[in-house]
Amino acid sequence: MRRLTSADVPALLARFEAAADGSLVALSTVFGYSRSELEAWLRDPASLLFADADGGLLVQVADVDRGNAMARVQLCGRGEAAPVEGLLAALGSDFGLERLYSYLFPWESDERALLLQLGCLHEATFREHLYARGGYQDIEVYGRLEACR
DSSP states (O other), X not given: OEEOOGGGHHHHHHHHHHXXXXXXXXXXXXXXXXXXXXXXXHTOTTSEEEEOTTSOEEEEEXXXXXXXXXXXXXXXXXXXXXXXXXXXXXXXXXHTOOEEEEEEOTTOXXXXXXXXXXXXXXXXXXXXXXXXXTEEEEEEEEEEEXXXX
16 A cells, blocks of 8 residues: 555546546545545545555545544545555554544445455444435444554
């Protein structure tokens, strides 16, 4: 996993726009963002953004709460569990994290499968919690304790 910087954002957006599978549309829709909002999310200095070797999986680490030893991890795309596990272990150790959590829309099956491989459990479903794709959508919460296994 490689940490991305603001300099990576234009190429990343261009790659998603050019993808035959409509990845930019999918990425925008998953988060309910317009293109400009998506670009702002990718450039957010308060979060850490990583990509796997082929750029098919993005991992955002945000809302690091050292007082409660937890952070939010958002996945987008497909990828292998091993590089993400290594990243999470390193971040858990560096930040003293004991809990990771992630929010998913019900249609994010690739991300859900990866979270389950990483040892996350379904903790809750917030019914009709966020507006996306033209209506209010459920949000699923996945989490794992002992983040730096």
